[in-house]
Amino acid sequence: MDSESGFRSLFVSARDGLRLHARDYGPLASPALPVICLPGFARTAADFHELALALSQGEAGPRRVLALDYRGRGRSGYDSYWANYDIRVELDDMMQFLAAAGIEEAVFVGTSRGGLLTMALAAARPAMIRGAVLNDVGPVIDARGLLRIRGYVGKLPSPRSYAEGAEILKRLSDQQFPLFGDAEWEMMARRTWTERDGHFVTDYDPNLMKVLEELDLETPLPVLWSYFAGLDGVPVLAIRGANSDLLSDETLREMGKRHPDCETFTAAGQGHAPLLGPKDMVRRIGKLVAKAEKRAA
Template sequence: MPTEQGFSDFFYAAPDGLCLHARIYGEANSGRWPVVCLPGLTRNCRDFHELALYLSAQTKRKVVAFDYRGRGQSAYDADIGHYNIGIEAGDILAGLAALGIEQAGFIGTSRGGLIIHVLGAMLPAVLKAIVLNDIGPVIEAQGLAHIRSYIDLAPRPKTYAEVVRDLRSTHGADFSALTDADWERMASALYRKTEEGLLPDFDSRLVDTLAGLDLSSPLPDLWPQFDALAAIPLLVIRGANSKLLSAETLEQMRTRHTDIETITADDQGHAPFLETGGLPGKVAGFFDRAERRGGGK
């Protein structure tokens, strides 16, 4: 049953038996495509809370926001080699099967968007419409280096006020659009309270999965996987100050996809907050238009 916060917790078994978690919003909603939300590398389902409340209440859609293994309320994996997008894509399919969801609209922020590319290769029929939040088939090494640096040096604050201060110090220049309330929501999504104090809400060994990347050379791209999504309605949101998704890559995405819409989130970097700047209404409108046309085939 939904809690007073507007969602219910759902736990299920990954293909290898690991216990994984998702939040379900609008659980009783039916008759419309559900929406599946996939967060970034070290992020969790709480990033989508405000957007999920909006979509479930205003558009009467069921919304499922996932925690990957090693994040949020999902169990940590003893083998850090399992923290990869292929296994995580399989985990998402297992969760959808457990929920009886055969088709949905998908929202992928950063790593979540990469997982959507993999899902397009594994089970394309599940994808009816796609929102990519500041991610595309080309990842800029500068942006990944920035992510690696602030994950590796994640502070150990004593209070949420200190978290907000540190977040502003690290990201404030790229996110001048954010209000105090936005920063506070970000802080509460990133950290959890423990007996040891506040800790980042992810397995610290995720940092090790980036250690071997050579960021002095271009990273492998996903253009073949992107091109395979050509029949699926697509909305791409890019932060105007993004270091991960370049304006050049976004323009190339426009030329290679036949049914694409784009939004630039002014005064935001990687990745735009989807509950800000009128984005909830724009995301809802995109899914409504895609559903009226029948979505991906």
């Protein structure tokens, strides 16, 4: 464990040999139910740092928390064939991680694409999921949000500093996150770009934009209620940013109605996707983890 960062790096080989990375927090062996954190489409494990530290060192005792970098993001290898940035391939990558880490069941915290992966896992390996947090994602996805994301993924300018990166993000997303101050924008900049050879580059493969360009947003997107129903046997916390353009308030309410044990929460002043590091969010997610643990026992 790196005492400064609070996590170890775990490297695993994907089925096709690509080197994948995850942040591994807390003890390797603990009786506590582990937590798996799955980021958004062009995001990385870094988004979960505050939450992972809090959950791995929480009042309930130490627990293992894994935060994944999908292929082509963060410290995972970039795929030479961009079409492999596909949810089915990423689901298989996740299973390789869980097998390598010796994790047979866990609580899954999925932001955006991570929530879709959680629902996909509920269909493929339901016994692995003991609880789920779906952060600003649900069975019905609003095409407006995808259009906005498609407008910037792989197309962001290269800043000369993190402060300049913060300004770029603020201009792009201040309507989504009107309550963010300089500290939040700088943190987001540090989690969007990384410094390589003296230049700031996005912390993901720019070819991810090709995946979004392939989407036909003129035709209705698939509706995933049957996948969401796969989570019926476990407690769920569904979070929506009040300014989200990806998950509607109507869908959030419907999730609460359809699921036998789904708490819904709207994060004021936040868009797609709400930060999970603030204390009130950590407390909510901690309660969901405790509920899942109690039920699993």
